[in-house]
Amino acid sequence: MSPQASLNATLSLRNRERLLSAVPLVLLLAVAVAFAAGFIWIPLESGQESATGTATSASRTDDAVPAALYGESLLQNAVYLYLRLAGIAWIVVEWTAAIILWRAYRMLKRAIRQLASV
């Protein structure tokens, strides 16, 4: 194999490895988005429309906080939307941490085994 072909093979292997290492993250992101897409349509409260629906502050006054507490419903919806998006980002970050911890655990386990066999 020529040096150029060897270099190409090495680069190809490296790219493939990078691609494979990104697969769990992409899957994780897809699951998180799917979860969020379902979650965001769940009504916040019984008898209340979902956050993405046409919920107004007036519809909340029956059995919940009076409308005066909410002020502008547009601002309120924006705040709740931000909180939900932040929650999705949080899930992604936590799962990333879990993957790193799992890899660290496996690495240390292998190291201990190697040390024990020496």
Place this chain on the structure above:
Amino acid sequence: MFHVEQPGYIRQLLLVEAAGVFWLAAELTILFLILVARRYTLSLPLPERLTLTQHEKRRAHIWCTAILAFTGLLVARYPLLGLWADPAGSLMQAGLPASRPQTTVIFQSHLLVWVVLITSWLALEILIVYNGWLVFRRIRDMLSENLPGVCACPRKLP
């Protein structure tokens, strides 16, 4: 979601905010430990014992003070708004008249506090994961030097 007529409404707000501050303190503690671990793993040769430097101790004191001050401000705003000095039996029992300006302020400030807490948690969590990843890489490199084959995905490919 809280109900205004529910007894203990303000108490619930306080409980939620206290839990949020506790979580914030926990995240800060984790980040502090991660940063100490990173500094430790970067030290060559590795010290036999892990001890905090003066800079780290000072930083820990500063953050403890900041958290206490933040907690004090959160709690103090309730009596400052006169919510606990209500002669009519307080909001915990009678519900909140919508016309009360303090009620609106306390609810909207609770929402604001919640947004601040969520944003802080997220930022701290990202910092924790990033620094934890650096520590993980450092340990992996150290192990790879002494124990070849300990890593499933060696960094140096043929």
